[in-house]
Amino acid sequence: MTIRLATRFAPSPNGHLHPGHAFSALTAWDWACAHDARFIVRIEDTDRSRSREDFERAQLEDLAWLGLDWEQPVRRQSEHMTDYARGLDRLRDLGLVYPCFCTRKDIATAAQAPHGPEGIVYPGTCRPLSKDVRETKLATGTAFALRLDVARALDLAERLKGNRLTFTEEGCGPDGENGRLPVDPRPMGDPVLARKDGVIAYHLAVVMDDAAQGITHVIRGQDLFFATPLHRVLQVLLDLPEPTYLHHRLITDETGERMAKRRGSTTLRDMRADGVTPQDIRRMVGID
Template structure:
C-alpha cells in the first residue's frame, strides 16, 4: 500500500446530494489536503435500478461548486464488475459462500419466530447439492451469502480481527477496536441479478485504489466489522477508519435522501454559498 495519505468520497448516484453529503465530502477533502495527500472521488453505481445519469452529473457539479478537486479518471463501479467477480469467485472456490434462496421477508419471519435472543441476525447453510442444483436449473433467484461459520474456520476464529478508529463510533468507540462480523450475520455479497453487493465492492475498490483512510459517517460504522472480515479473507490491506458525526436538521433527524432533505442544488439556487455551508457545519 502507498504510504501517501489517500482518502475518498464515494456517493451513490441515486438522488441529489444534500448537506450530509457535503459535510462528508468536505471532511475527507480537508483531511487529504491537511496531510498533503490524495483525494479520490468514486461513483458507487452498482444499483442500476436506482442510479441515474442525471444524479451522477449533479455529483460532479455539486462537488465542484463546493470547491473540491479530485483525481481523474473517476472510478465508476459499474465499469469494473470483473474485479468484483474475481473476488467473489475466490471466496466461492474456497467454500466461503453459499447460495441462499430465501427472500428478505422469509428471513425476517424466521428471525422473528426464533426464541428471544436466539437469532438476532440470519445465519444459514448451503442446501443439499441436489436441491440446490434443481433450484438453480429452475431459474429461482438467489443471493450469494458469506458463511460466517466457514469464514471463522478459515481464519481460526475472529479474535485477531481488529481495526483502527481515529474518528468516533456512534457510542464513542475509538482506538484499536475488535471487529465483530458476527453482529451482521451471513451478509449478502451478490445477487443473481446484481453481480456484487456493497460490502464486497467497497473493500475491493479501497484496495485497488490504495485507500489509506476511510472517512465516512457514523451510520456506516457497523459496516466496518464485515468489511474487516472480507479484507482478512481476501488478504487485502486494512485502511484506518475515521467515522464522523452525522448532520441533523432542526427536528433532530439526520439528513437523508429518503426524507427529501434539502439538496445542494436547492441551497445553491436559494443563494447559499459554500462558505455559508462551511460555517453552518463548523468546518
C-alpha cells in the first residue's frame, strides 16, 4: 500500500501569529501542494495555563487568510492526554524515566550546569538518587517533574535498532547539514517529559502526534534542529515510524533577532488591519 505524504503546521495558541509563523506555514503548505501531500494543522495546547481559545481562533483565521486549508477535524493536544500518558508509561516501564525534585533555582545555580540550545542544561542532580531517597521525597509530597535518562535511552534505542541511530535531513539544518545524520541527544541533558504540574512536554507529545497523524515530513524551523536526535530516540523507543525532516531558515526582525511571540514581534493580525495582503507576506518572507 502506498502511503500518501503528509506534513503539518503546529502552532501553540498562546499568542498571535507573526511573519515567522507565516513563513513556516507557507513553506509546509507549498511543499504539500508540490508533492500532492496531506497538509495538517495541529494545535499544540498541552500547556492549558497559557493556551487560549481566542488565540486559537485568531491563528486559524490568519492561516485561512494566507490562503491555506487543511484536513478536519483539527487535532488538539489537550484532547489526547491519555495517549501521551501511555507513551510516558512505556518509557517508565523501560526504566528510562526518573523523578526530578530540583527547582529552577537549583538548576540555575548548579556549578556544573552548562548551557545548551534550550538554556541551562540539567546537570543530572536527581538521576543518581537512591530508591530510598526518592521514595522519601515522594512520600513527603515534594513536587517533581519526570525526566528521561537520555544516555540510557540512546543506548537502548541503538541496541533495539542494532546500529548507530541516524535521521534524514532534507532541508539544510543550521549549518548546511543534509542527508543521513548521526543521532546524539546527550548535549541536551536529561529532558523533562512531564512537568511538575503534570503538563506533558513538547518533545514527547510531538513525536506521538506526528505518528498518530501519519506525518511523513516534519517541516519546521532551524531552531528545532537540535531536538531532532531526541525525537528520533523517542520514536525508536515507542516503536513509532521515522519521518523525514526539513529544517528551514528563520525569519528575523530589523535587529537581526528571530521573530518570536515573547519578543512582541509584529503580528499578522496587525498587518492585516494595516492593509497588508497575503502576497505581501509572501514577498516579505522571501518565498514569492
